[in-house]
Amino acid sequence: MKDTPLSNCERDFLLKAIEEKKRLDGRQTYDYRKMKITFGTDFGCCFVDLGKTRVMAQVSSELVTPKESRPNEGIMFFNIELSPMASPAFEQGRQSELSVKLNRQLERCLRNSKCIDTESLCVVSGEKVWQIRVDVHMLNHDGNLMDAASIAAITALCHFRRPDVGIQGDEVTVFSPEERDPIPLSIYHMPISVSFAFFQQGTYLLVDPCEREERVMDGLLMIAMNKHREICSIQSSGGIMLLKEQVMRCSKIASIKVSEITELISKALENDKKARKAGERCGFAESMPQERITALKMDETPVEMTDVTEKANDIVHNADAPPQMVPSPVVPIPGVGQVGQGVQSTWGLEEDDEGEEEENDNSGEEQDEKVTRMEEEKLESREGDVVEISDSEEEEVVILNPEKVSKNTGYTSHHKGAAATQKRKRK
Amino acid sequence: MEVYGSSGVSLREFGCEQSLLSRPDGSASFIQGDTSVLAGVYGPAEVKVSKEIYDRATLEVLMQPKVGLPSVRERSQEQCVRETCEASLLLSLHPRSSLTLILQVLHDDGSLLSCSLNAACMALMDAGLPMSCLFCGVTCAIDTEGRIITDPTAAQEKESRALMTFAIDSKEHRVLMSATKGSFSVNELQQCIAVSQSASEKIFQFYRDSVRRRYSKTL
Secondary structure (H helix, E strand, C coil): CCCCCCCHHHHHHHHHHHHCCCCCCCCCCCCCCCEEEEECCCCCEEEEEECCEEEEEEEEEEEECCCCCCCCCCEEEEEEECCCCCCCCCCCCCCCHHHHHHHHHHHHHHCCCCCECCHHHEEECCCEEEEEEEEEEEEECCCCHHHHHHHHHHHHHHHCEECCEEEECCEEEECCCCCCCCEECCECCCCEEEEEEEECCCCEEEECCCHHHHHHCCEEEEEEECCCCCEEEEEEECCCCCCHHHHHHHHHHHHHHHHHHHHHHHHHHHHHHHHHHCCCCCCHHHHCCCCCCCEEEECCEECCCCCHHHHHHHHHHHCCCCCCCCCCCECCCCCCCECCCCCCCCCCCCHHHHHHHHHHHHHHHHHHHHHHHHHHHHHHHHCHHHCCCCCCCCCCCCCCCHHHHHHCCCHHHHHHHHHHHHHHHHC | CCCCCCCCCEECCEEEEECCCCCCCEEEEEEECCEEEEEEEEEEECCCHHHCCCCCCEEEEEEECCCCCCCHHHHHHHHHHHHHHHHHECHHHCCCCEEEEEEEEEECCCCHHHHHHHHHHHHHHHHCCCECCCEEEEEEEECCCCCEEECCCHHHHHHCCEEEEEEEECCCCCEEEEEEEECCCHHHHHHHHHHHHHHHHHHHHHHHHHHHHHHHCCC
């Protein structure tokens, strides 16, 4: 499905508004939208709401053999899934340009910045290491997917606990969460991506562009930074020339935003930890807003099943008994099976009757034919001038009067009659 | 075989939120216990020429697992949901157009298919698509002692001998779709259908309550 195109009026309006330092949702130039971080029921599941943009990240782990070049390092795998739920323009199972760009940026932000200690993921050097897989699902696209994805991914990684392993000699045992408490990953720092949209060849700058703003922007600058003000990756796309001062200004803004977001993440993680420790119910079901009019919740309800046994018995008793005998297949030649031959026909048709009817029909048709032929001759004598005869002896061109066709019932007989009259005439 | 009292025969607490996403034409999240599914609907919209059907709308159902890419399991569940939706939607009112239903698994703690069906129905309602009837999904498990458990959790599913999911329509409480796993007798099947039919009344009452709340304009 195609995306709805942006009209020229909308484009002009948006650009005019940006020139006047106004944004559609009433934000200031450097404002982020409202951010909400929630966690799922299991470890390593995180939802991030950035305005209307909604992203889910899920971390999972698996024991695999390491790469030969790095025998004692765990493997990090990132996958951004642009689900068609987020936008009708996204297609399932197809690597679009945007998904490649986002995947690459997330990899550079989280893997290449070495924020996760991959050596601690080694179980047996050269044989078994943990592979940490991060799946990021886009649920609703309202701009700035990259920031939401990077926040969701790093929060999910912080929240994730991998199963504990024990090594005894050559044997590796993976303990279930009931046996031993799962272990969190060791994370050195938290890189967070901050996006800047540029308009009018870099004259105007906006933080956290929404979907409409992304459509009219000229260029995008993504800076991944941690709270120690270290730049982890920086990417400029869209082909605009940026001045040194602009990049410096952006990195300053990014450092402020990153420290704010990091604080929010740690607060969210702490709240979740407290809730889990207190044994409260946590997860998606609990985070569902109750005060909204579109949401409703119902408590556990028993199902009435007093008459279920009787009902089921009734149905089974009243149902037709299944055929006990299976017709045994007749085998005319070895290797060939056949079912249903030699059984009396139950269609209720008697062959004799049919034959008689056919005969009657035939006689009727013949009579009709005679009648039409006679009529034909009469008509022919009246409208003889309609028939044209070509010069050639072989070819016979016949022009039939359409009115005549409608009068005559038997079409073939009429045709024959016409041909016959022609020949007669020629003679 | 005997059906025991209320133990096991209950539906976990369930909740629903409609139109929570801004982009899709209709969206809903459905929660049964810890199992939760998010559904989004796009359409009626233009359709690819290769998928066009001249006298009705093309319905596409996509199911996204939480980890990894969709596999055979998701494909089979997609088909179950699609066939149920096709049975209840009035597709001939939108010929040569496309309807897309996307289901995202948020957490799987048993009865995933029935939760998907419920989320799908709520999302279709939210999108305002014409339907001949509503539908809901109920999962029944038969444990090793022959007891029927409705809306089983993942642990109960694992221990069960047979697992059945039915889609039931709101008009006559008939079975629209059934998906079964494991072995069971004819009598057990009929009992499970009867249980699902009585459980479906609770779910339809919940549908009605949530729609009433939505249009009541008061909390």
